[in-house]
Amino acid sequence: MDLQSGKPQLLSGNEAVAYGALAAGARFFAGYPITPSTEIAEIMAAELPKLGGKFIQMEDEIASLGAVLGASLAGVKAYTATSGPGYSLMQEHIGFAAMAEVPCLVVNVMRGGPSTGLPTKTSQADIMQAKYGSHGDYPSFALMPNSVLECYLLTIKAFNLAEKYRVPVTLLSDEVIGHMREKVVMPDPATVEVVERKQPTVPPDWYQHYPDTTTGIAPMASFGTGYHFHVTGLTHDPSGFPTERADEVEAFMEKLKNKEIRNPKDLTMVEEFMMDDAEVCIFAAGSVARSARQAVKMLRRHNVRAGLLRPQIVWPFPKIPVEAMLERVDVVLVPEMNVGQLRKEVERLSKDRRHTIKGLNILNSCMITAEQIVDRVLAIEYKPKTARKGGRVYA
Amino acid sequence: MPETVEENLAVEARPAQAVGFLAERPGIYSWLRVKKKFPHLWCPGCGLGTILGAFTRALMRLNYSKDNVVVVSGIGCTGRIPVYLDCNTLHTTHGRALTFATGIKLAKPHLKVVVFMGDGDALAIGGNHFIHACRRNLGVTAIVVNNSIYGMTGGQVSPATPLGKRATTAPFGNIEQPFDTCALAMGAGATFAARSTVYHVNLMEDLMCQAMSHDGFAVLELISHCHTSFGRLNKQGSHIDMLKQQRDRAVKNTPELDVDKARAEGRDLVVGVLKQDKGRREYCACYEEDIVRPAMGGKG
Numbered sequence: 001m002d003l004q005s006g007k008p009q010l011l012s013g014n015e016a017v018a019y020g021a022l023a024a025g026a027r028f029f030a031g032y033p034i035t036p037s038t039e040i041a042e043i044m045a046a047e048l049p050k051l052g053g054k055f056i057q058m059e060d061e062i063a064s065l066g067a068v069l070g071a072s073l074a075g076v077k078a079y080t081a082t083s084g085p086g087y088s089l090m091q092e093h094i095g096f097a098a099m100a101e102v103p104c105l106v107v108n109v110m111r112g113g114p115s116t117g118l119p120t121k122t123s124q125a126d127i128m129q130a131k132y133g134s135h136g137d138y139p140s141f142a143l144m145p146n147s148v149l150e151c152y153l154l155t156i157k158a159f160n161l162a163e164k165y166r167v168p169v170t171l172l173s174d175e176v177i178g179h180m181r182e183k184v185v186m187p188d189p190a191t192v193e194v195v196e197r198k199q200p201t202v203p204p205d206w207y208q209h210y211p212d213t214t215t216g217i218a219p220m221a222s223f224g225t226g227y228h229f230h231v232t233g234l235t236h237d238p239s240g241f242p243t244e245r246a247d248e249v250e251a252f253m254e255k256l257k258n259k260e261i262r263n264p265k266d267l268t269m270v271e272e273f274m275m276d277d278a279e280v281c282i283f284a285a286g287s288v289a290r291s292a293r294q295a296v297k298m299l300r301r302h303n304v305r306a307g308l309l310r311p312q313i314v315w316p317f318p319k320i321p322v323e324a325m326l327e328r329v330d331v332v333l334v335p336e337m338n339v340g341q342l343r344k345e346v347e348r349l350s351k352d353r354r355h356t357i358k359g360l361n362i363l364n365s366c367m368i369t370a371e372q373i374v375d376r377v378l379a380i381e382y383k384p385k386t387a388r389k390g391g392r393v394y395a
Numbered sequence: 396m397p398e399t400v401e402e403n404l405a406v407e408a409r410p411a412q413a414v415g416f417l418a419e420r421p422g423i424y425s426w427l428r429v430k431k432k433f434p435h436l437w438c439p440g441c442g443l444g445t446i447l448g449a450f451t452r453a454l455m456r457l458n459y460s461k462d463n464v465v466v467v468s469g470i471g472c473t474g475r476i477p478v479y480l481d482c483n484t485l486h487t488t489h490g491r492a493l494t495f496a497t498g499i500k501l502a503k504p505h506l507k508v509v510v511f512m513g514d515g516d517a518l519a520i521g522g523n524h525f526i527h528a529c530r531r532n533l534g535v536t537a538i539v540v541n542n543s544i545y546g547m548t549g550g551q552v553s554p555a556t557p558l559g560k561r562a563t564t565a566p567f568g569n570i571e572q573p574f575d576t577c578a579l580a581m582g583a584g585a586t587f588a589a590r591s592t593v594y595h596v597n598l599m600e601d602l603m604c605q606a607m608s609h610d611g612f613a614v615l616e617l618i619s620h621c622h623t624s625f626g627r628l629n630k631q632g633s634h635i636d637m638l639k640q641q642r643d644r645a646v647k648n649t650p651e652l653d654v655d656k657a658r659a660e661g662r663d664l665v666v667g668v669l670k671q672d673k674g675r676r677e678y679c680a681c682y683e684e685d686i687v688r689p690a691m692g693g694k695g
Contacts, residue, residue: 028501030498049682049686049687049691050691052687056501058494058527059523059527062491062494063494063523063524064494065494066488066495066497067494067495067498067501068498069498070467070495070496070499071498071501073485073498073499092491223483223499223503223506224463224465224503224505228461228481228482229483230478230485230486231486233486239431241432
């Protein structure tokens with residue numbers, strides 16, 4: 001398919017992910033069929049051979065991510081796409097990628113869970129799995145697109161983060177975004193930033209595969225380029241060899257942790273809508289943010305000064321913009337298609353607990369509507385503890 | 396035996412001197428991380444040291460460039476082999492070494508990818524990846540070191556533990572039929588299958604050369620011994636006794652071999668090349684000819 005920039009196209013979210021990956025320079029895909037992500041694998045099987053890339057359907061999702069990591073270590077940008085059950089299986093290798101610092105992208109087109117759940121229905125219940133899914137403490141990176149165009153752009157962004165910080169990154173799409181078709185005008189490829197992996201410049205004898213740099217960004221050699229390094233899932237020293245020495249282990253864990261703490265500017269990506277004068281903030285991500293945006297407009301007609309704060313990078317959690325938002329508003333509604341995974345993160349940042357933070361948690365596998373959000377906001381009993389007096393502040 | 400602290404220190408100092416000595420030696424030592432990683436962590440008398448020696452000699456004989464050899468392994472005693480080799484080395488997750496190898500080989504077909512796995516690694520947790528790798532015929536060499544037990548975790552029953560033998564998780568004897576690694580590989584479609592024991596050092600080296608030279612997926616099973624766990628739990632004697640058992644149980648694979656007769660005589664380990672099919676095309680070649688060419692508009 002020919003994607004001409006500047007010309008309107010009708011694309012689905014899954015198609016946009018696939019073309020975004022190609023635009024980012026991905027030339028390896030290993031996957032396993034699973035609804036509702038399979039279209040991504042199908043497009044890759046057809047398109048990658050034309051571009052000198054490789055596609056392989058593996059025997060399961062564990063093997064898929066294993067092959068992706070192998071290709072990435074050989075110097076090829078690689079990714080896989082799956083849904084909840086496959087994402088669970090991939091956790092083993094997400095941990096390996098975090099430990100061995102192998103760049104890769106996992107696209108999780110979320111569906112209803114737990115277990116086999118609802119293959120053709122939508123959900124946002126894998127947000128916490130994207131953070132804490134694998135065992136051990138490791139830095140987590142996840143992005144949530146809310147439109148077809150953003151599926152394209154955030155896929156490229158996800159690859160950029162993976163290659164820059166040498167981490168596994170998750171793109172948390174969902175069934176609604178993945179299968180929704182809408183008009184997209186592709187950006188000019190020249191305007192889209194694509195980050196390539198930093199290559200070592202030192203002679204092979206001096207090369208360390210895991211140096212601790214102040215920026216957290218380290219060059220990475222590939223297999224077959226003359227650098228003879230060792231890669232392991234064991235805790236290792238800067239040269240890559242296993243270590244159990246307490247000082248080396250501590251330095252290593254500190255370095256991993258710092259990946260998501262240093263560079264907060266680079267790792268914060270949020271969209272604000274009508275937040276300038278907002279008294280009520282709707283904090284929503286992914287497909288639900290589409291309804292939330294509509295709800296904000298409807299609430300304004302009810303004379304409620306509502307605004308939308310939408311994280312595009314959901315992990316690391318956008319601490320700075322959320323804290324800034326909590327300084328300005330007293331009421332926050334977090335609508336999400338799970339039992340409250342994002343809401344609890346917002347609550348953690350409400351330090352003096354003066355905020356009224358409510359959730360709208362729809363678990364019936366149906367997309368949350370703007371009307372549901374409006375009704376929920378209007379039903380919030382709110383007694384301001386600060387300067388304002390009286391009943392509902394925004395009525 | 397050293398008795399005083401000083402004598403102990405003197406003993407500990409010896410490997411460092413040996414390292415200096417080894418580092419000056421040419422040949423196979425150029426393939427080892429002699430200055431960094433030795434002495435190795437395996438028990439004295441373990442077959443893995445012999446296997447590592449044979450492997451480095453095979454690499455020398457094949458005259459491979461260190462830049463192009465990637466050695467991948469899973470978890471367990473066998474999984475520690477790559478750390479001692481001075482080339483591109485990758486120590487992966489338990490059972491999944493073949494999946495990483497698949498990605499490396501497919502992404503960069505010019506690389507020579509060798510995978511080391513133990514019996515538990517390859518046949519239990521990695522069983523699914525093993526049979527599918529055999530089916531695909533990707534040009535990867537899989538060396539399965541079969542010591543009949545999980546060694547690193549202290550002697551648990553494995554899918555290669557013989558019937559009736561004891562393990563810490565089979566204290567009354569194993570009641571499960573073990574896998575025959577080579578038969579499994581051949582049944583799943585591997586185009587090269589061979590077996591050696593650690594006792595047959597020269598045969599092992601020859602078979603490593605043949606397996607790595609094979610254009611397709613090659614499985615080499617190496618019968619090793621774990622005298623520390625399997626031997627102790629099953630009263631098999633020292634590692635020397637277990638090596639002698641390997642010698643006595645082995646029979647060379649020849650066209651005239653009567654397997655049933657040999658087994659009746661107690662020779663149940665058929666060693667040598669068991670299968671080599673040069674007719675089937677390797678996966679990367681298929682990918683180029685059957686997928687890339689039609690995709691680019693050429694005739695398939």
